[in-house]
Amino acid sequence: MVLERNMQLHPRHFGRNLRENLVSKLMKDVEGTCSGRHGFVAAITGIENIGKGLIRDGTGFVTFPVKYQCVVFRPFKGEILEAVVTMVNKMGFFAEAGPVQIFVSNHLIPDDMEFQSGDIPNYTYFRWIG
Known part of the structure; x- marks a missing residue:
């Protein structure tokens, strides 16, 4: 499934490893979470796009729109599961x-x-x- 999320990154993470820091934060924040709409996010399998960052006034944080691919698990009523x-x-x-x-x-x-x-x-x- 392809999902999008706005990620905020602290200025100390800027520099040569910006992309790696952003992806690492995304994995930490998203993997293992659950939403009623998409179910459990089991794993992030790829990054499709990282948009241009927007600086937050007065904080120095930058918000990046990130589009990523992930594996989700969302059981539904009547589904047969191996458990x-x-x-x-x-x-x-x-x-x-x-x-x-x-x-x-x-x-x-x-x-x-x-x-x-x-x-x-x-x-x-x-x-x-x-």
Whole structure:
């Protein structure tokens, strides 16, 4: 996905490594964040464009418009995800699919289905009974 962000950079980061400092700040600020519109930003894969900077009056900071490519993860209702079960209790189970923690209540599981632990550690599956 291609996203845009205005990045503010302190004057001490100006100079020969300006681009590297800007990209480093972008990665630190954006990777691992979540927004309702785009989901989780897993990684920045490339920089498409860094626009001309605009000096902020009275501060010396410069705002750069940056257009970048990134990998996002946004699950949606009804999507089937492969997840790792992290905890099972009498109320249901918790699982993780990437950065998302999932809880499935026992009340959502049909009566003719039950939990079964597999031979592989941390592997749980459902088995139809009846």
